[in-house]
Structure formats: C-alpha cells, structure tokens
Amino acid sequence: MKILGSEITPYKTYLNRRKFIKGSLASAMLATVTSSAFANHDSDLSIYTKNLNENDKLNSYEEITTYNNFYEFGTHKKHPHLNSGNFKPRPWTIKIDGLVKKPQTFDLEKILSNVTIEDRVYRLRCVEAWSMVIPWQGFQLSELIKMAEPLSSAKYVQFVTVFRPEEMPGQQKRTIIWPYREGLRMDEAMNPLTILATGLYGHEMPNQNGAPIRLVVPWKYGFKSIKSIVEIRFLDTQPETSWETLAPWEYGFYANVNPNVNHPRWSQGTERRIGEFKRRETLMFNGYEEEVAHLYKDLDLTKFY
Amino acid sequence: MFSTRNFNRSKPVLFILIMFPSLLWAYQFVTGNLGVNPIEKLMDELGLMALRLIIITLMITTLSNIRPLKSIVVLRRMIGLFAFYYVCLHFSTYIVLDHFLDMQFIIQDIIKRPFITFGFISFLFLIPLASTSTNNMIKRLGFKLWKKIHYLIYPVAILASMHFYVLVRADKTEPVIYMGIIILLLLQRIFKKLTRPQLAQ
Numbered sequence: 001m002k003i004l005g006s007e008i009t010p011y012k013t014y015l016n017r018r019k020f021i022k023g024s025l026a027s028a029m030l031a032t033v034t035s036s037a038f039a040n041h042d043s044d045l046s047i048y049t050k051n052l053n054e055n056d057k058l059n060s061y062e063e064i065t066t067y068n069n070f071y072e073f074g075t076h077k078k079h080p081h082l083n084s085g086n087f088k089p090r091p092w093t094i095k096i097d098g099l100v101k102k103p104q105t106f107d108l109e110k111i112l113s114n115v116t117i118e119d120r121v122y123r124l125r126c127v128e129a130w131s132m133v134i135p136w137q138g139f140q141l142s143e144l145i146k147m148a149e150p151l152s153s154a155k156y157v158q159f160v161t162v163f164r165p166e167e168m169p170g171q172q173k174r175t176i177i178w179p180y181r182e183g184l185r186m187d188e189a190m191n192p193l194t195i196l197a198t199g200l201y202g203h204e205m206p207n208q209n210g211a212p213i214r215l216v217v218p219w220k221y222g223f224k225s226i227k228s229i230v231e232i233r234f235l236d237t238q239p240e241t242s243w244e245t246l247a248p249w250e251y252g253f254y255a256n257v258n259p260n261v262n263h264p265r266w267s268q269g270t271e272r273r274i275g276e277f278k279r280r281e282t283l284m285f286n287g288y289e290e291e292v293a294h295l296y297k298d299l300d301l302t303k304f305y
Numbered sequence: 306m307f308s309t310r311n312f313n314r315s316k317p318v319l320f321i322l323i324m325f326p327s328l329l330w331a332y333q334f335v336t337g338n339l340g341v342n343p344i345e346k347l348m349d350e351l352g353l354m355a356l357r358l359i360i361i362t363l364m365i366t367t368l369s370n371i372r373p374l375k376s377i378v379v380l381r382r383m384i385g386l387f388a389f390y391y392v393c394l395h396f397s398t399y400i401v402l403d404h405f406l407d408m409q410f411i412i413q414d415i416i417k418r419p420f421i422t423f424g425f426i427s428f429l430f431l432i433p434l435a436s437t438s439t440n441n442m443i444k445r446l447g448f449k450l451w452k453k454i455h456y457l458i459y460p461v462a463i464l465a466s467m468h469f470y471v472l473v474r475a476d477k478t479e480p481v482i483y484m485g486i487i488i489l490l491l492l493q494r495i496f497k498k499l500t501r502p503q504l505a506q
Contacts, residue, residue: 067341075476077342130342175476246475265472267414274341278405 048135059132072168080208089211098233099154115139122218129266138197154234158183162230182226183239219285221255252305257286309376351395358388363490389435420471427464430457
C-alpha cells in the first residue's frame with residue numbers, strides 16, 4: 001500500500017519533534033501566518049512527500065488550516081481559522097460506551113501512550129468537489145477499538161463531537177443539530193486506512209482542523225471525518241449521522257467518494273485540488289479502491305450513497 | 306427634496322463605487338490574493354453582488370413612491386445594467402474558470418442541478434431586460450410593451466434568490482433575508498395596485 005505511512009515514529013520521538021516545532025510555531029504565529037513562516041518543516045518535508053503518488057502534491061500548512069468546513073466555528077471556510085482561538089483542546093477525555101465489555105472514559109494522554117503515532121499522507125475529498133493532500137499524524141482507529149473491547153454484537157461505531165457553545169460560536173446557532181455525529185460500519189472502522197489523527201505537518205492538531213483528536217477516513221467525503229471527538233459508541237444498528245439527518249436526499253450514511261454517483265448540488269465527477277487551476281477527475285473511493293473496494297462488493301453504491 | 310439633477314449628479318460616483326469591487330476582485334485574482342480557493346471565491350462574490358444589485362433596483366422603484374425621493378428612479382437603469390454586468394462576470398467565471406469551457410459538462414450541470422437551473426434561467430431572463438434598456442428601445446417598443454418585458458425582473462429576482470438559497474448547505478439566514486426583502490417589495494407593488502387601481506399603468 002503506497003499511501004500507508006512507512007515512516008513510523010515512536011511516540012517519544014514524535015513528542016520531542018512536536019515540542020521543537022511548537023516552540024518555533026509560537027514565534028511564527030506572532031508574525032503573519034504564511035506557509036513560509038513554517039520553514040522548519042522544509043527540512044523534513046521528505047518524510048511526507050515520499051509516500052505521495054506522482055500526481056499528488058502536498059497542500060501547504062496555510063491552505064490546510066485556513067480553508068475548513070467545521071460549522072462549530074461558523075459556516076464560512078475562513079471561520080474555523082478565525083473563530084477557534086478560544087477552544088481548549090486540553091485536558092481531553094473520550095467516553096467509550098454502548099456495546100462494550102465495560103463502558104469507560106479514557107484520558108487522551110492515556111490513549112496516546114498506548115498507541116503508535118504514524119505519518120499518513122492522505123487525499124481529502126470534500127463533497128463540495130474540492131480536495132487537498134494532507135500529512136496527518138495519528139494512529140489506527142482499530143488500536144483504540146481493541147482497547148475499548150466491543151462485544152461481538154457491535155456492528156457499527158458512532159462518533160460524537162464535543163458540544164461547547166461558549167468556545168465554539170457556531171454552536172450558538174442551530175445550523176445543524178448539535179452535537180455533530182458520524183458513524184462507520186465496524187469493518188470500515190477496523191480498516192487499516194482509518195485513523196484517528198492528532199496532528200498535521202508535525203504540529204498538534206490545530207483547533208480549526210479538529211483538535212485534539214479527529215477521525216480521518218480518506219475514501220469517504222470529508223464530512224465523515226468527524227472532528228474533536230468526545231464520545232465513541234458501539235451499536236448493533238446503523239447510527240444516525242448529522243448530514244444524513246439534515247438532508248437524507250443529499251447525504252447518505254456511506255458517503256464513499258464516487259465519481260459515478262452525483263450529488264444534487266455538485267457533480268462528483270471532477271474536483272478542484274486546492275492550489276490547482278484546472279479541475280481533475282475524481283477517483284473511485286478517492287483513489288483507495290485497492291484498499292477498500294472489497295468492503296462494498298455486495299452493496300449497491302447508487303442506492304447506498 | 307431631491308431633484309432629478311441631484312440624482313443625475315451622483316451617477317458618476319455611483320458608477321465608480323459599483324464598478325470598483327469587480328476591478329478589485331480581478332486584481333486580487335490575478336495577484337493570487339483571493340484566498341485558498343480563488344475561483345470559488347470570485348464566483349461567490351460576483352454572484353452575491355449581482356443579487357444585491359437586482360434587489361436594489363426593486364427597492365428603487367419602491368422608494369420612488371415616496372414623494373421626496375420620486376426622482377431616484379433615474380438611477381435604476383444604471384444599477385440594473387450593473388446587475389447584468391455582474392451576472393455576466395459570474396456566469397463566465399463558471400463557464401471559463403470553473404469548467405474550462407467543457408460545454409458537455411456544463412449543459413449537464415445546468416439541466417441536472419436545480420440551483421444551477423434557477424441561476425441560468427434568471428440569467429436568460431435578464432438578457433431581454435438589458436438589451437431593451439436604451440431610450441431608443443423604449444420608443445421603438447412603446448412604453449406599454451417595454452414595461453411588460455421589464456416585469457421579467459420579478460422572476461429574475463425570485464430565481465436568483467432561490468439559486469442562492471439552494472446552494473447554501475446549512476445556515477440559510479442570508480438567502481432567507483434576501484428572499485424576505487424580495488417578497489416585501491413584491492407585496493408593496495400588489496398593495497399599491499389594489500389600493501389605487503385607477504393609477505395603474
């Protein structure tokens with residue numbers, strides 16, 4: 001698998017690297033935030049780029065952190081970057097409940113000390129027909145699921161975003177039903193491509209990108225990759241998800257990137273890669289067909305979109 | 306009390322003010338200062354400006370019913386033509402920059418996606434309005450027929466606001482405000498017709 005991070009960083013080394021970058025980030029933040037302000041990345045950019053396909057180029061830190069859909073901080077792309085300054089991602093806990101051996105609440109630090117943080121460079125395809133290439137740091141969701149010890153009756157996993165209207169101004173308005181909810185089938189959740197990301201470009205996860213911990217499911221439209229997760233539930237029935245609840249004729253539970261199934265608002269046949277002028281063809285399962293197509297061999301993808 | 310002359314005098318200033326955003330966005334686009342997704346941004350800004358100008362032309366007619374502002378109507382043609390100017394820029398951004406003249410794709414897009422259908426019909430309806438905007442055309446057509454053609458501004462405004470409404474994914478506040486204003490302006494016209502039928506043209 002070309003995309004899988006071959007660069008596996010032990011957690012301690014990773015933390016040290018993170019500390020170093022954090023220090024220089026603080027001073028960089030004082031200046032105007034431009035991609036060149038993060039020059040310290042340039043030295044080890046090859047860590048990320050060596051896993052790239054020849055057609056893909058990394059998007060800059062600035063692009064990834066100033067153009068976001070995170071309605072908890074507002075509905076414009078620039079809102080999460082502008083409005084997330086008061087969000088406090090630490091301390092953080094994740095509640096595990098539903099069909100598990102023992103419902104419990106994990107401290108994020110405890111989770112992180114039990115997993116391996118890896119670099120994963122993934123394409124992210126938004127349902128609005130734009131895309132980016134993002135160097136995440138994180139660990140496989142399957143590792144956390146093993147810690148959670150779900151019962152054999154658990155067929156689905158539901159995720160819930162934090163609800164803090166005082167820190168997330170977008171939540172003061174009922175644009176969607178808070179808190180944001182997402183879900184995966186168990187086999188999707190256990191797939192090695194599915195990660196919980198805690199950083200990008202070697203930084204701790206920026207608030208606007210879903211600090212401190214978010215899901216990344218690279219073969220599905222971006223809205224499936226739920227941010228700032230505080231609760232994970234194991235269920236035997238398909239959970240409700242936020243966008244599907246809001247507009248079921250537009251968004252399905254599966255939301256697999258599929259150029260052949262159109263959305264009423266956006267043709268999904270092409271996409272604009274941020275930073276590029278001309279649109280490019282959208283790939284089946286966002287180019288991860290080899291890794292995930294088998295999950296859906298018995299599913300009519302035009303019906304279960 | 307404002308005279309026709311007052312309003313006519315303000316025209317050059319208004320012209321520059323309304324023209325300015327398009328030049329600014331064009332400059333920002335060329336110099337790479339329109340943000341991370343410049344084509345989307347350009348299209349959004351141009352479209353929003355067009356919709357606002359369409360609403361302003363409707364407002365001008367309503368305002369001209371107020372006696373001291375009667376002459377404001379002399380500004381309507383210029384603003385209407387600017388609305389058409391921004392719609393044309395918006396539409397060409399979509400055709401040229403967003404889809405690179407891929408006509409097969411664009412035709413499918415217009416047919417299949419209701420919000421694009423609304424926007425496209427709205428654009429088509431604006432063409433007869435813009436092309437009959439000269440004094441000469443009013444004379445040639447006769448005021449009555451000319452006025453009938455220009456009733457097209459109502460479907461134009463409604464379709465344009467629907468185009469925006471359907472596009473927005475979740476927070477529909479802004480398009481709803483525009484729709485509300487349009488409905489109020491239409492109600493004012495109906496009310497006027499009903500209460501003073503003898504004055505209707």
